[in-house]
Amino acid sequence: MADSDLITRAAAGDPAAFQALVERHRSMVYRVAYQFAGNHFDAEDIAQEVFIKVYRSLDKFRQDAQLSSWMYRIVMNACIDHRRRMLPSGSAPFGEEAEHKMMNTAEERPGPEDHAYAGELGEVLEAEIRRLPPGQRIVFVMRHHQGLKLGEIAEALGLAEGTVKRQLHAAVHRLRDALNTANVTAGERA
């Protein structure tokens, strides 16, 4: 059965249709959530939040829209909401400026130099991805891990393509810096 049919039936109150929808998309959602959060505990919270939002928004889904775009937007919002909840109490952002700052502020976690000697290059990069500001992180995950084109990401996130391009560039720039900082650049590993 097509996704759009499942959504119609789920919106009409058919629990089996909603279950089928969840089972069909839960791996994609969990994968993005894990890549964003870096651990199972937070990934599960994010994925739960996504499907609850999907359930609440079944009536709002436009049949002519792409389900994947709709779902990605919900995933991204859930990731950002999760990040917002992780902020210390009293420091929740209010207003556009604070929101922009939160989206573009790097996580305070151990840097690549701290991880480098732990061994694998992939671990160094994953740690650095988790330190990226949420906006850069979600764009990088969607482009690099999910293989979405910039135009698709822009559509899914409701952003201008130029903004997505800048976020990707900034993310890649930081990851390349991490490689250099960790002294594990391509040349040294070859």
Place this chain on the structure above:
Amino acid sequence: MRCEVQTGGTIELYFYGELPLAERAAVQSHLAGCAECRQALEDLSVIRAALARRPDVATPPGGDWSGFMRRLDATIAAEPRRDGPADAARQRTFIAPARPRLAPYLAIAATLAVITFGVLAVLRRPPDVKTTVRNVSETAPTAAAAPGPSVQPAVLTTSPDPGLIAVSGRHFERSKLVVLGLTTKTGRQDDWAYERELATDLLSDTRLYRLAAEERGMRSLADTMGDLELVLLQASMSDQPTEASLQQLQRLIRRRDLLAKMDAY
């Protein structure tokens, strides 16, 4: 001065195949004379290759969705009722839809059964870690999590979840880096910074595994995870690590016999 193809982000678009044909050809000829852009491309290839080797995590630990689905089901059940025409005849929960009102009572009965059986098992066994790990009655995930037309009691079997045991074993291997590290340190300041950092990384997964083990009634595994969680929590919370706080952690590890318990997996 840095190359504009790189600072403008064009090199990433080239790498990801996002450039129109004409621009792509232009970048290709540019690459022949620009070492900076060639290095950028090589870095991107290294990043792609390194990330491709990382495990693809698309499921909860052990590939077990039952806990996830149960939790989602419970939340959805608490949502306001949908006004669809089929609603009157259907349940809102999508897991175990046949007799949902019995589910809480069955869960309580099952929990009581697990506690009773667990207490009996402990009273009848010597505190041998390896024996306890393998023999204490452990339950399978609740049958109510599986999609299907009927409800089954949450606890019916006594077999442990092999998937959870396998991932727990791997988690203990990783965690030993911290525990062994802590037990061998002498307490000089910053000497155990790496262990504290790793403890922070491992803490949330430890908690998740403990909850999963508790949920399945795998008591000895849950206890070991709980002990590990306590050690990791105290290690990661030590903002100003002192010799005293390290010694306290070392005593905790010894008192709980944590390494031996982890070795059992």
